[in-house]
Structure formats: C-alpha cells, structure tokens
Amino acid sequence: xxxxxxxxxxxxxxxxxxxxxxxxxxxxxxxxxxxxxxxxxxxxxxxxxxxxxxxxxxxxxxxxxxxxxxxxxxxxxxxxxxxxxxxxxxxxxxxxxxxxxxxxxxxxxxxxxxxxxxxxxxxxxxxxxxxxxxxxxxxxxxxxxxxxxxxxxxxxxxxxxxxxxxxxxxxxxxxxxxxxxxxxxxxxxxxxxxxxxxxxxxxxxxxxxxxxxxxxxxxxxxxxxxxxxxxxxxxxxxxxxxxxxxxxxxxxxxxxx
Numbered sequence: 151x152x153x154x155x156x157x158x159x160x161x162x163x164x165x166x167x168x169x170x171x172x173x174x175x176x177x178x179x180x181x182x183x184x185x186x187x188x189x190x191x192x193x194x195x196x197x198x199x200x201x202x203x204x205x206x207x208x209x210x211x212x213x214x215x216x217x218x219x220x221x222x223x224x225x226x227x228x229x230x231x232x233x234x235x236x237x238x239x240x241x242x243x244x245x246x247x248x249x250x251x252x253x254x255x256x257x258x259x260x261x262x263x264x265x266x267x268x269x270x271x272x273x274x275x276x277x278x279x280x281x282x283x284x285x286x287x288x289x290x291x292x293x294x295x296x297x298x299x300x301x302x303x304x305x306x307x308x309x310x311x312x313x314x315x316x317x318x319x320x321x322x323x324x325x326x327x328x329x330x331x332x333x334x335x336x337x338x339x340x341x342x343x344x345x346x347x348x349x350x351x352x353x354x355x356x357x358x359x360x361x362x363x364x365x366x367x368x369x370x371x372x373x374x375x376x377x378x379x380x381x382x383x384x385x386x387x388x389x390x391x392x393x394x395x396x397x398x399x400x401x402x403x404x405x406x407x
Contacts, residue, residue, distance in 0.1 A: 180375065182401035183226065185368035185382035187353045188319045188335040191278035191305040193266045194230030197405065202226045204380070204399020211392040212362075217248035224258075224399070235265040238282070244293055255291025260284045260301065275306040284325065297326025303333070315339045331357035345372040352387075363387040376403035 181192040184202045194200060206221035226240040239261045245254045262282030270276030282301040287294025303321030310316055317337040324330035335353030342348065347370040354363050368382035378401040386393035 180372065180378065180403060182370065182378050182380075183228070184399055184401055185366075185370060185380040185397060186337060186349050187351055187364065187366050187384070188317055188337045189264070189280060189303070189305055190317055190337075191264075191266065191270075191276045191307050193234065193264055193278060194228050194236045196230050196233050198228075198230040198403060199405045200228045200401060200403045202228070202399065202401040204397055206395060206397040208395040209393070210395075212386065212389055215248060217246055219244055219246040221397070235263055238262050238264060246292070253292035255293055256287065257291070257293035258284075259287075259294065262301070264305070270307065270309070275308045278305045279303075280305055280321075284323075286326065295325040295327065299323070299325040313341045329357055331355060346370070347372075376406075377401070 181190070181194065182200070182202055183189050184204065203223065203225040204221070206219075206224065208219040208221070210217055210219070222243045222245055224240075224242040226238060228236050228238050230236045241259045242257045243255070244257050245252065247253075260282040262280065264278050264280045266276075266278050268274060268277040280301070280303045284295070284299035284301060286296050286298050288296070301321055301323045303319055305317070305319050307315055307317040315338075317339065319333070319335050319337075321333040322330045323333055333353065333355050335351055337349050337351040340348045340350075349366070349368045349370075351366040351368070352364070353366070354361055356362060364384055364386055366382060366384045368380060370378050370380045372378050380397075380399050380401070382397045384393075384395045
C-alpha cells in the first residue's frame with residue numbers, strides 16, 4: 151500500500167510539473183496583434199489558429215458634425231501555415247449615427263499574409279513583411295470603397311530589455327482611388343508583470359498633403375496561457391477636443407498546433 155501511494159504521489163507531481171511547463175511554454179509562445187494601431191513582426195507558429203476580436207465606441211467631429219460609431223465587431227483570424235508566415239483574414243462591422251441618419255456595414259475587410267524576414271538580434275531588429283488585399287464593398291455598406299485596394303508594410307521590433315521593446319511600422323495603403331496613404335507608427339512596449347503588457351504608441355496617417363497624428367495607450371492582460379484580454383484608447387493629437395474612442399477585446403489561440 152505504501153508503494154502504491156508513493157507511486158501515485160510521484161506520478162501526480164510529474165503530471166502537475168508537465169502541465170505547468172506546458173502552460174508556461176504556451177504563455178511564452180503566445181502573441182497577439184491587438185490591441186494597438188501598429189502591428190508587431192511576430193508570426194504565429196506553424197499550425198496555430200488564433201481569433202482576435204473586439205468592440206469599440208467612437209465619438210468624432212474630425213470630418214464634420216459630431217458622429218457616434220460603434221464597432222459592433224472587429225475580428226481577425228490568423229493561421230500559421232508555415233514556420234515563416236501566417237495567413238490573415240479580417241472584417242469590421244460598424245454602425246454610425248450622425249444627426250438623424252444612421253449608416254452601417256462592413257469596414258476594412260481584407261485578407262493577406264505576414265512573413266518573417268529576419269529573426270532579430272542584439273542590434274538588428276526583427277523584421278516582417280505584411281501584405282493585404284482590401285476587398286471592395288457593395289450596396290449595403292457605407293464604409294467600404296467600391297474598388298479593390300491593397301496594403302503593404304514593413305514591421306520592425308527591437309528588444310531593449312527583457313521587459314521593454316520598441317516596435318515601428320511603415321505602410322502604404324491604397325483604397326483604389328488616387329494616391330496611396332502613408333502610415334508610420336512607433337510602439338514602446340512594457341511588461342512590468344508576467345501577465346500584464348502596456349503599449350504607448352504614436353502614429354501618423356496621411357496622403358495628398360494632409361496628415362493626422364495620433365497617440366494610443368493600450369493594456370493587455372493574459373488571463374490564461376492562450377487567452378489575452380485588452381483595453382485601448384486613442385487621442386487625436388491634431389484635434390484632441392474633437393475625438394474620443396474606447397476599445398475592448400480578446401485574443402484566443404484556438405489550437406496549440
């Protein structure tokens with residue numbers, strides 16, 4: 151009987167240790183592209199499938215009278231199809247109210263890929279290429295362009311310390327009309343606690359001589375090894391008194407492999 155209990159105790163300790171190590175490894179490998187305006191260069195491991203989704207409330211008078219917009223759902227599905235690249239599909243659904251009028255429909259529907267170009271080192275940053283095809287809209291969507299478009303960008307990240315990183319991104323975005331817009335952003339990320347991450351970002355969007363400057367503060371909390379909750383808010387530096395937004399969401403790694 152003593153031998154049985156000794157064997158049972160040792161087996162239980164081994165099982166708990168294995169489960170703890172597996173959870174720690176999953177937590178270490180977990181990566182999410184939300185929250186934040188910029189995109190990190192990390193690519194999902196091969197075989198992983200991840201859903202990143204959220205909700206947003208926005209109040210803006212940047213382009214006319216005050217309008218309130220609810221992002222009812224913003225969802226991205228990511229699949230690591232190789233050791234070097236992932237496939238991405240995203241669609242946002244908005245409801246916007248201005249005066250007595252209400253518009254609704256999909257916005258920012260795209261599919262594309264993110265591919266790792268360089269792992270990064272002590273001096274050289276990690277580098278990835280992101281390329282997306284923007285899907286045109288039809289009747290029933292007030293926000294989509296009616297022409298095909300595209301987005302291409304380079305994503306960089308330097309590790310400054312075990313708890314601090316600097317990311318930066320440069321994109322060209324074309325909605326099918328005129329000249330493409332230029333996006334440039336930088337993100338200073340902190341991890342003061344194993345489960346908590348803080349990002350402070352500054353980004354600019356412009357084209358045709360007009361540029362808007364933004365700042366964003368976001369928090370990510372890893373509630374489980376494959377589940378992250380997030381909260382973010384943006385400030386329009388060009389017109390801070392005419393804009394406000396609050397976003398909440400989650401990232402769920404559906405499969406381990």
